[in-house]
């Protein structure tokens with residue numbers, strides 16, 4: 001294994017006797033950009049959670065933007081409190097300049113940080129969770145449908161911010177998305193999930209040009225994804 005890469009072997013998940021994730025091994029290189037696509041219910045979020053839990057248990061620094069902000073936010077605590085908790089968990093001193101910078105970039109109103117999550121729209125909550133994920137310098141950032149609650153303008157701006165933050169190349173990303181266009185322009189390698197299995201794992205351009213499985217063909221069939229603007 002190359003230095004700095006992340007490795008999990010034989011991850012699997014079962015719930016109520018049903019296998020949601022069949023044994024899956026994955027190696028992610030330092031700074032690699034990976035996309036995880038597949039039909040709804042194929043197991044993408046299940047794999048994302050299992051990967052985050054396993055790597056954290058190995059002591060690796062992993063940030064996670066879960067599919068729903070509810071999973072990341074405590075409804076009883078103010079946003080400001082949750083920001084401070086996130087800093088504390090990362091061993092960071094309060095840094096108001098950094099807070100201001102991230103909030104401005106993600107169009108988060110700093111004067112509303114005293115509110116609790118239920119006072120915020122889903123899109124605002126999602127941007128807040130992305131801001132928290134960018135506080136540290138994780139080895140891996142797992143983004144599960146990070147722009148699903150955002151309007152197209154804010155979504156494009158958010159992805160641009162993520163691109164610039166990740167440009168230094170130390171942080172790998174796993175971008176979980178239904179939006180193959182979004183993934184195709186940003187990731188080097190695509191994983192396709194179907195029914196709890198990774199059924200394809202290939203360089204983005206190769207996979208889009210020559211999908212080998214019905215699951216990948218179904219995702220790529222109707223559009224020329226690489227030419228989409230966002």
Ligand SMILES: Nc1ncnc2c1ncn2[C@@H]1O[C@H](COP(=O)(O)OP(=O)(O)OP(=O)(O)O)[C@@H](O)[C@H]1O
Pocket residue numbers: 015016020038039040041042043044045046047067178
């Ligand atoms: N806590 C749970 N208990 C039982 N089954 C679950 C649980 N969470 C997810 N599942 C099932 O696991 C399968 C995979 O779900 P998962 O959320 O990982 O899919 P997904 O690919 O992320 O879907 P989507 O694209 O809709 O987000 C689904 O069939 C779902 O019903």
Ligand SMILES: [Mg+2]
Pocket residue numbers: 044045046067144
């Ligand atoms: Mg999901």
